[in-house]
Amino acid sequence: xxxxxxxxxxxxxxxxxxxxxxxxxxxxxxxxxxxxxxxxxxxxxxxxxxxxxxxxxxxxxxxxxxxxxxxxxxxxxxxxxxxxxxxxxxxxxxxxxxxxxxxxxxxxxxxxxxxxxxxxxxxxxxxxxxxxxxxxxxxxxxxxxxxxxxxxxxxxxxxxxxxxxxxxxxxxxxxxxxxxxxxxxxxxxxxxxxxxxxxxxxxxxxxxxxxxxxxxxxxxxxxxxxxxxxxxxxxxxxxxxxxxxxxxxxxxxxxxxxx
Ligand code: 0L1
Ligand code: MG
Numbered sequence: 003x004x005x006x007x008x009x010x011x012x013x014x015x016x017x018x019x020x021x022x023x024x025x026x027x028x029x030x031x032x033x034x035x036x037x038x039x040x041x042x043x044x045x046x047x048x049x050x051x052x053x054x055x056x057x058x059x060x061x062x063x064x065x066x067x068x069x070x071x072x073x074x075x076x077x078x079x080x081x082x083x084x085x086x087x088x089x090x091x092x093x094x095x096x097x098x099x100x101x102x103x104x105x106x107x108x109x110x111x112x113x114x115x116x117x118x119x120x121x122x123x124x125x126x127x128x129x130x131x132x133x134x135x136x137x138x139x140x141x142x143x144x145x146x147x148x149x150x151x152x153x154x155x156x157x158x159x160x161x162x163x164x165x166x167x168x169x170x171x172x173x174x175x176x177x178x179x180x181x182x183x184x185x186x187x188x189x190x191x192x193x194x195x196x197x198x199x200x201x202x203x204x205x206x207x208x209x210x211x212x213x214x215x216x217x218x219x220x221x222x223x224x225x226x227x228x229x230x231x232x233x234x235x236x237x238x239x240x241x242x243x244x245x246x247x248x249x250x251x252x253x254x255x256x257x258x259x260x261x
Contacts, residue, residue, distance in 0.1 A: 003032065003039045012046035015158050018144040024101050027145050027154045040153035041219070047159055048083050057086040059228055060110075061216075062139070063208045064160040066232030067200040070106070073236045076152045079202070081212050082160025084228065089165050093258040095140060095240065100163060103142045103240045103260075106233030107184045107248040109198055109205045110137040110167065111174075115225045117209070119217025127206040127213070128174045134205075136168035136253040138246065139230055141237055165230065170254035180204040183251040186235045188244050194235035205231040 003011075011028055018025040028043075029035050052058065065071050066079045097103065114132035142163035145154055155161060182198040202208050208231035213223050223229065240246070244260040 003035070003042070008039070008042050008046050011043045011157060012050055015043070015047055015144055016050055022099065022101050024146045025144055027150050028157055029151050029154050035153040035157070037153055037156060040156035043157035044082065044159055047157070051085055058083055059086050059089060060084045060230070061212060061223070061227065062160060062162060062230035063212050063232045064141075064155070066202050066208045067196070067234060069194075069196065069200060069236040070233045074155075076155070078152060079208070079211060079232065080152065080156050080160050081215060082156075082162045084162055084165060084230065088162060089167070090258075093166070095164060095246075095258050095260045097240065097242050097260050100140070100142045101144065102148055103140045103163060104148070104237035105138055105140050105186070105240055105246055106237040107186045107194075107196075107235045107250070108137045108139050108230050108233055109179070109182060109201070109250070109253070110135050111205070111209050111229045111231065112171075113223055113225050113227055113229070116222055117213040118222035119214035122210045122213040124204060124206045124210050127209040128179075131174045131206070131209075133171040134174055134179065134253070135171050136248070136250040136256055137230055138166040138248055138256045138258065139233065140164035140166075140240070166256050166258050167228075168250070168254050168256040172253060174206070177252050179206060182253065184234045184248060186238065186246075186248045188238060188240075188246050190245075193238045196234040198234055200234045201232050208232050
């Protein structure tokens with residue numbers, strides 16, 4: 003794909019996000035779009051956002067659990083980036099800022115030191131983690147009907163949209179990080195549940211995989227960054243008026259209202 007097409011496609015996706023408008027898949031026009039080209043579009047999109055003055059606060063892995071892979075019919079984990087404008091302090095999700103948001107419950111890591119692949123292990127991740135925190139990620143694919151192929155969703159910054167973090171921060175050695183039970187309820191009704199081992203056997207495996215994937219692009223994970231490890235639960239579609247509440251064993255509760 004030519005560099006001007008990469009740029010044009012990144013702008014197309016940014017416009018869709020800004021205008022809260024769902025758009026056709028990129029692979030409708032470019033059926034041979036490769037994963038590498040998709041990450042080149044994502045990188046361009048990230049550079050445009052940085053140029054607009056937004057700050058990158060972290061990164062995310064997506065499609066790391068069986069529930070998510072099955073739900074989206076894509077079998078390989080992908081990554082994307084989280085910007086400051088995506089992190090919401092108040093417990094409110096403004097639905098008029100989004101297209102067709104869904105929510106999923108995750109565990110996020112905050113690193114105490116840089117992690118650079120290619121051979122990062124789970125043990126390296128645990129030794130380099132300052133805290134883990136609970137997170138509700140709101141994903142909002144820019145594609146029509148939330149349907150896409152793997153290259154489409156990679157280009158679309160892995161559907162990144164909003165994140166709510168909990169206030170409980172735990173050192174990774176304070177808990178069995180692969181045995182964290184999670185429930186996700188909407189309007190008091192249990193919608194999904196799971197254990198954190200759903201994420202690649204252990205959420206730290208997701209961070210290790212991310213560090214190793216990034217090393218192929220000459221990039222690394224940096225101290226202080228937040229890393230979302232992927233949905234433990236399947237993603238749940240949100241509607242105006244919904245009250246979302248998730249509980250993590252040992253990591254507290256995160257709640258928000260959709261207004
Ligand atoms: O965070 C995620 O797992 C999202 C990855 C992209 C797939 C999706 O939008 O469901
Ligand atoms: Mg996610």
